[in-house]
Amino acid sequence: MRETRVGGVPFARLGPDACARVHEAALGILERTGARLMEPRAVTLLASAGARVDGDHVWIPRELVARALATAPRSVTLYDRTGRPAIGLAGHTFWAGPGSDCLHILDHRTGERRTPTLADLREGIALVDALPDLDFVMSLFIPGDVDGRLADRHQMAAMLEGTTKPIVMVSYEPSGMEDGIEMAEIVAGGPDALRARPFVATYINVTRALLQGESELRKLLWLAERGYPFLWIPVTSGGTTGPVTVAGTLALNTAGVLIGVVLSQLVREGAPIILPGFGGDGLDLRTMVDPYAAPDARGPAAALAHWYGLPMFSLAGGSDGKVVDGQSAAEAALTLLVDAASGGQLTHDCGYLESGLTGSLAQMAICDEIVAWIRTATAPIDVSDAALALDDIDRLGVEGSFLETDHTLDRYRERWYPAVFERGTVESWVAKGSSTLAQRAAQRVDALLAAHQPTPLQPDVAAAIRAVVERAEATAGL
Helix, strand or coil, X not given: CCCEECCCCCCCCCCHHHHHHHHHXXXXXXXXXXEEECCHHHHHXXXXXXXXXXXXXXXXXXXXXXXXXXXXXXXXXEECCCCCEEEEECCCEEEEEECCCECXXXXXXXXXXXXXXXXXXXXXXXXXXXXXXXXXXXXXXXXXXXXXXXXXXXXXXXXHHHCCCCEEEECCCHHHHHHHHHHHHHHHCCHHHHHHCXXXXXXXXXCCCCEECHHHHHHHHHHHHHCCCEEEEECCCECCCECCCHHHHHHHHHHHHHHHHHHHHHHCCXXXXXEECXXXXXXXXXXXXXXXXXXXXXXXXXXXXXXXXXCEEEECCCCCCCCCCHHHHHHHHHHHHHHHHHCCEEEEEECEEHHHCEECHHHHHHHHHHHHHHHHHHCCCCCCHHHHCHHHHHHHHHHCCCCCCHHHHHHHHHCCCCCCCCCCCHHHHHHCCCCCHHHHHHHHHHHHHHHCCCCCCCHHHHHHHHHHHHHHHHHCCC
């Protein structure tokens, strides 16, 4: 299992005292303001554990939060489809992957911004499977050529068929989540096998911290009961659904996060919950756009998740730019570097443009290159005798050339070489067509797609997965 651990002193936007202050603020919100939970079973669970309840309004005492934080697992391991450990969510690590559910695709072949298709989704999944420095896959696009109510089933089937890498699954309703998990169980060989070596984590997006919907809560309870890992991601937007300040929004959002931690542990002690490593975000109140690459809130939620000692799911690699250009590359690089330095663990949204509305395969190839650069720049330096090469230095002396040595021949590939960044001479660049970064990234996408064949599922397993999709279509009357 490969991992990125940043050496030296880890970057932390919040120190321990600041984390404790935000946590105390979140506890106060839960005790004084409380929250409305639209799933009766969640309310009943909290009431039976000692929370004060009035209808669907609950006030959670800090003792419940402390007990839940004590039993929530400190690490989560995600496996690949073959059962090998692939991603370890613990400590100061960094794993990168794409995002999900873009409404548009920026076609790298034509430059057209258009509605994605199922074929685009499958190409994107194959690309993630081929790119060496992307570690997991998400659903990338909402395909416009299938029934929108069932797009999540088609996305899950395409991911299971198109990659062996771990999957972060998004579903629209609890029934879609249950169908997606059933497909994963078919691939794993049953519920026990999937629970023992999970290669799927389910993303649960909660639209407000203190007003949590029935669908989201039902998903949490269902997954926690079965011991499957899930991401509990309340979203609070500074200036609209939360205070405009980073601290105020982070405190409010953390209250919503802690509700999920408490509920998960009431259902099943040790249920594997993954916290958001992003929070404190806010709308650009001049444009009413939700910026994906703003610097204001980058890092504090990751510091808080580390302070709790719990696994996290982070956001980086996206851009607010509209095309693959200097802005999109710069924003992807800056956000990924800060996230890696922050130890953001499971980091999604590589390939996002237009603040998450559009996805680009060329941009994803650039993000893969950026991640590779970051991994190389943050890797420990080998200072062994073989690496120091003192014998060669002594032998060749003050004017020796190391170009012809066996040491150079044996080890020059250890140096990092780019796939899409240009570092040749001007003359060689002109001779190759004076291409831009966007053009080279598009060429790399096509070359990888032409050469790479994802590992297929066994025919009977693939047929069983398709049967789940067909059953959902029949239930929907299609």
